[in-house]
Amino acid sequence: MTWSVVQDIAANTIVAVAFFCFIVVFLRNMIGLAQLLIAAWVFATRIEPSEGARELWQRYADLALPITMIAPAYNEELSIVESVKALLALEYPEHEVIVVNDGSKDDTMGRLIAAFDMYPCERTQVAQLQQTQIRQTYASRRFPNLLVVDKENGRKADAANAGLGFARTPLVCVIDADSIIEPDGLLRAAEPFMHDNGRLVAVGGAIRVANGCTVKGGSLQKIDVAKALVPRFQVVEYLRAFLTARVANAQTGTLMLISGAFGLFRRSTLVEIGGYRHDTVGEDLELVVHLHRHLREQKRDYRFAFIPDIVCWTEAPAALKGLDNQRARWQQGSLETLVRHRRMMFNPRYGRIGLLAMPHILLEDVLGPPAELLGYLVLPAAALLGLLDPMMAVAFFFVSIVFGTGLSVGTLALEEQQLRRTPSARSLIRIGWAALLENFGYRQINLWYRIQGVRRFLKKDGTWAAVPRLGFGAD
Known part of the structure; x- marks a missing residue:
């Protein structure tokens, strides 16, 4: 093989990689645009103005199904x-609250006992779904609807399963222990179940970043935006994920993720599938995909719902250290779920889930991150070497950066028009600046973190990388 032939093969490979990267990024952004348009249409035509908490209570207080809140807690x-x-x-x-202390190494258990006057009690599990040992259950002398379960460490899925085993109500709500639901959020989440004919399996709500907000006495006193850039960037990301992607996916029947920070489920269906899987770091995605697969294979009529009016506030990583672990874990969990349920991919047996939703996860979580990150390097290099028209590199920049910024700004406009959770014009401007700046550095860093998740998946690294917490109110 001559040197010229080697050069031709290398050149053709570079061009092929460049075109692949461009096509993947283009498709991802086109899907994002379609989701934004569908979400705007849903808000304009399908979602009616929210009733106030007082009206909701008067209408549904006698109809509301009992709910168990399950809050896994570790450190x-x-x-x-x-x-x-x-x-x-x-x-x-x-409603009952079950807090599951998953073998915390800090003083989580001590603070619970002191704050709520807990004492040891006996409580039998209805279903034993966890794999680790229950040490003790505690009741509260002050709050009869509070139960604390102290168990050996088994990670979040095992803790959620332990709580699920103690629940006796028709509905269960799994929520992160570092999250706060707005006071009427649970009633809004339960409302669709009151009108349901048995088809509804789960309801998800919007997750918002609590960094910078004022929290006192367990309630959100003041909504604000963090001064630090990293939490502000995440505000934009969460808006895109919940006000466009989840709304659009729920409308098209392709909702594949109900956030682990907040989700309301029919308890009997969760018990049917054995609860959460223990052998994944992406238990929330795996649970919903598993539910889709189980119900499709049984040929049952079902649906998932998403209600953007339900807002759950959570503490986001305050710095890049911690964000890296979170994003790598999300990426690894997506890959684990795709591999485990790969038979659903492009399989007409699973309807729109197999033909649309699973391929979208493949595009977004498997092909997308490496293609975009590689594209930033390959397309400019190919243009400089004369292998591609320079306008191709310019088009890639436009599609990945400028177009992506437009989607973020469009989502922010949708939020301001429909939900108006941004407290002031000043805060709106700060988030708007974050929507512009996130594409210049932060987005690329996140792509690198996701590549690390791919590496962890290939190494079969099952360790749980914790995210440092500062506590509510810290900035």
């Missing part, structure tokens, strides 16, 4: 008391 001493207070204060006729 949450900074925010656990505030979070539990918020759960107990939710405006709902009948």
Whole structure:
């Protein structure tokens, strides 16, 4: 093989890679645009103005199904008391709170016992779904609807399963222990179940970033935006994910993810599939995909719902250190789920889930990150070497950066028009600047973190990389 032939092969390979990267990024952004348009249409035509909390209570107080709140907690001493207070204060006729201490190494258990006057009690599990040992259950002398389960460490899925085993209500709500639901959020989530004929399996809500907000006594006193850039960038990301992607996916029947930070489920269906899987770091995605697969294979009529009016506030990583672990874990969990349920991919047996939703996860979580990151390097290099028209590199920049910025700004406009959770014009401007700046550095760093998730998946690294917490109110 001559040197010229080698050069031709190398050149053709570079051109092929460049075109592949461009096509993948173009498709991802076109899907993002379609989701934004569908979400705008849904908000304009399908979602009616929200009733106030008082009207909801008067209408549904006698119809509301009992709910068990399950809050897995691991090393949450900074925010656990505030979070539990918020759960107990939710405006709902009948709900129990089960906090599962998953073998915390800090003083999570001690703070719970002191704050809520807990004492050891006996409580039998209805279903044993966890794999680790239950040490002790505790009841509260002050709050009869509070139960704390102290168990050996088994990670979040195992903790959620332990709580699910103690639940006795028709509905269960799994929520992160470092999250706060707005007071009427539980009633809004339960409302669709009151009108349901048995088809509804789960309801998801919007997750918002609590960094910069004022939290006192377990309730959100003031909504604000963090001064630091990293939490502000995440505000934009969460808006895109929940106000466009989830709304559009729910409308098209392709909702594949109900956030682990907040989700309301029919308990019997979760027990049917054995609860959460223990052998994945992406238990929330895996659960919903598993539910789709189980119900499709049984040929049952079902649906998932998403209600953007339900807002759950969560503490996001305050710095890049911590964000790296979170994003790598999300990426690894997506890959684990895709491999485990690969038979669903492009399989007409699973309807739009197999033909549309699963391929979208493949595009977004498998092909997307490496293609975009590689494209930033390959397309300019190919243009400089004369292998591609320079306008191709310019077009890639436009599609990945300028177009991506437009989608973020469009989502922000949708939020301001429909939900208006941004407290002031000043805060809106700060988020707007974050929507512009995130594409210059932050987005590329996140792509690198996701590549690290691919590496962890290939190494079969099952360790849980924790995210440092500062506690509510810290900035």
